Amino acid sequence: MPDEVDGELLRRFVQGDQDAFESLFRQFEIDVFQWILRIVRDASIAEDVLVDAFWRAYRARARFDSSRSFGAWMRRIATNAARDHLRSVRPRTGWVATRDDIVAPTSADLGLSESVGHAFRRLPPKLQVVATLALIEERPYAEIADALDLPVGTVKSRVFRAVRALRKELACKDIQP
Amino acid sequence: MSDDRLRMLLHSAFPKLEGQKPSHDLWPLIVDRVRAPTVWSGIDISVAAGVVAGVAIAFLTLPRALLLLAYQL
Numbered sequence: 001m002p003d004e005v006d007g008e009l010l011r012r013f014v015q016g017d018q019d020a021f022e023s024l025f026r027q028f029e030i031d032v033f034q035w036i037l038r039i040v041r042d043a044s045i046a047e048d049v050l051v052d053a054f055w056r057a058y059r060a061r062a063r064f065d066s067s068r069s070f071g072a073w074m075r076r077i078a079t080n081a082a083r084d085h086l087r088s089v090r091p092r093t094g095w096v097a098t099r100d101d102i103v104a105p106t107s108a109d110l111g112l113s114e115s116v117g118h119a120f121r122r123l124p125p126k127l128q129v130v131a132t133l134a135l136i137e138e139r140p141y142a143e144i145a146d147a148l149d150l151p152v153g154t155v156k157s158r159v160f161r162a163v164r165a166l167r168k169e170l171a172c173k174d175i176q177p
Numbered sequence: 178m179s180d181d182r183l184r185m186l187l188h189s190a191f192p193k194l195e196g197q198k199p200s201h202d203l204w205p206l207i208v209d210r211v212r213a214p215t216v217w218s219g220i221d222i223s224v225a226a227g228v229v230a231g232v233a234i235a236f237l238t239l240p241r242a243l244l245l246l247a248y249q250l
Contacts, residue, residue: 018211022204026204030199034196043194044200047199051203055211058207116183117191120190135184136191137193163180167183
């Protein structure tokens with residue numbers, strides 16, 4: 001994320017200046033959007049979550065330490081907003097993702113990858129976020145840890161638990177490719 | 178299932194999403210959200226009332242426990 005932000009701009013943001021807030025929004029909008037999109041995997045949902053994330057940032061501006069990275073702070077807020085969205089839509093029972101942007105695999109893995117996708121969406125949101133970023137987006141553990149404000153060890157442990165849960169879910173469906 | 182196989186299936190189910198941007202300007206939506214008055218739901222009010230009532234009852238029945246709690250905080 002771009003993070004050469006003028007200290008004066010950050011100070012004005014903390015004081016509630018909406019012009020400063022808009023300037024920060026314009027500067028970080030695309031990066032935050034792409035980060036959220038990585039987690040929620042749907043552009044229109046990512047737009048809603050982005051609005052929610054910047055609103056949360058504005059509401060929490062008094063707690064922002066302007067000597068620290070705005071980009072990292074914003075990414076944490078965006079990650080939490082995306083995770084809250086996953087929590088709100090998490091399937092309880094058989095639920096199939098309806099997504100137009102998935103490129104259909106051409107191999108015999110079609111049904112299998114759908115089952116894997118379905119099982120993945122059933123992971124607890126805190127595991128799903130970490131597993132999406134680590135296994136699908138292949139982001140470095142340190143970056144994920146920073147975005148979630150967690151130790152790297154916890155991120156590794158969540159990835160391990162996500163893979164184990166995914167295997168268990170697939171085994172329940174008798175999927176052994 | 179090997180890790181590589183699982184990873185491949187995940188990539189197949191969830192292709193990488195690169196270089197996308199919001200479809201329209203989202204700033205007006207954020208301004209609307211920021212300017213919207215805070216609305217307290219019935220649940221918010223009930224929880225707040227419950228907390229106040231709980232603290233009041235605890236203060237009346239267990240004043241020493243509250244002092245201990247205050248000390249710990």
